[in-house]
Amino acid sequence: MxxxxxxxxxxxxxxxxxxxxxxxxxxxxxxxxxxGDFWQSREGPAALVWLRHYG
Amino acid sequence: MDRAREEFExxxxxxxxxxxxxxxxxxxFRRRQDIQLPVLADEKRESxxxxxxxxxxxxxxLGPKVVAKGTALAARTGLRQGRxxxxxxxxxxxxxxxxxxxxxxxHMADNAGDNASPEEILAAVRDAARAVRGTG
Numbered sequence: 001m002x003x004x005x006x007x008x009x010x011x012x013x014x015x016x017x018x019x020x021x022x023x024x025x026x027x028x029x030x031x032x033x034x035x036g037d038f039w040q041s042r043e044g045p046a047a048l049v050w051l052r053h054y055g
Numbered sequence: 056m057d058r059a060r061e062e063f064e065x066x067x068x069x070x071x072x073x074x075x076x077x078x079x080x081x082x083x084f085r086r087r088q089d090i091q092l093p094v095l096a097d098e099k100r101e102s103x104x105x106x107x108x109x110x111x112x113x114x115x116x117l118g119p120k121v122v123a124k125g126t127a128l129a130a131r132t133g134l135r136q137g138r139x140x141x142x143x144x145x146x147x148x149x150x151x152x153x154x155x156x157x158x159x160x161x162h163m164a165d166n167a168g169d170n171a172s173p174e175e176i177l178a179a180v181r182d183a184a185r186a187v188r189g190t191g
Contacts, residue, residue: 004144005110011163012107017152019105025073025095028082033095035071035102039152044067045159045183047176050108050147051074052167 020048059173060091067187068151068180073097075141103145108163111144115166124168151179159183 014020021036039046063070073095074081081094097103115121148163149171160179162171 003110003142004113004116006112008112008115009109011109011146011148011165013148013150013158013161013163014105014107015158017150017156017158020102020152021156023097023102023105025097025102026078026081027096028078028085028094030078033093035095036156038069038071039154040156042069042154043187044069045151045153045180045187046069046071047063047149047151047180048106049070049072049149049176050103050106050163051072052145052147052164 059177062177063180066177066180067184071095073102075100075103075145100142100145103147106148106150106161106163108148109146109165110142111146111166115146116144118166121166121168149176151176151183153183153187159186 017036017039021034021040023035024032025035027033035048038048060070070092071094072090072092074084074097076096076098078096081096084090085094095102146164146167147170148161150161150163151159153159160183162175164170
């Protein structure tokens with residue numbers, strides 16, 4: 001129901017964002033954005049927030 | 056987090072929100088919530104998997120503690136959950152990443168009420184920025 005997991009899962013955040021860096025998503029204007037561009041070759045860190053949903 | 060955008064920028068951080076579904080949904084959400092941060096659309100939830108986010112069980116979605124926490128948050132912030140779009144059991148999270156690709160801090164939700172506050176994320180950003188500058 002609701003696509004819920006039948007068994008409890010564990011979160012598993014990585015220690016490094018190498019795999020995340022290569023992911024390309026579309027932004028709110030439909031432009032391609034590579035995630036790594038938010039932190040690589042920058043002077044400061046990036047804060048990424050994954051929403052449960054847009055509602 | 057968008058309300059604290061200036062504080063994040065002052066700390067030298069780039070912020071981005073990532074949601075499920077399409078860019079059209081992302082644009083609508085951004086407009087409706089009057090968000091200035093970029094909002095990305097991850098229809099396939101590829102980045103959710105790479106970030107280690109999980110799918111909740113029913114009790115992690117609708118258990119009494121989760122509902123109580125959500126109610127308290129709504130009362131405190133005035134934010135209300137609207138219609139659920141996307142995978143209803145997909146949980147979110149937050150991550151702070153330094154320029155060299157190190158995940159300096161993360162909080163991936165363990166249930167629907169387990170979300171890092173903007174204050175927690177900002178504190179992590181400030182710590183990471185200090186470490187990057189070598190002043191931490």
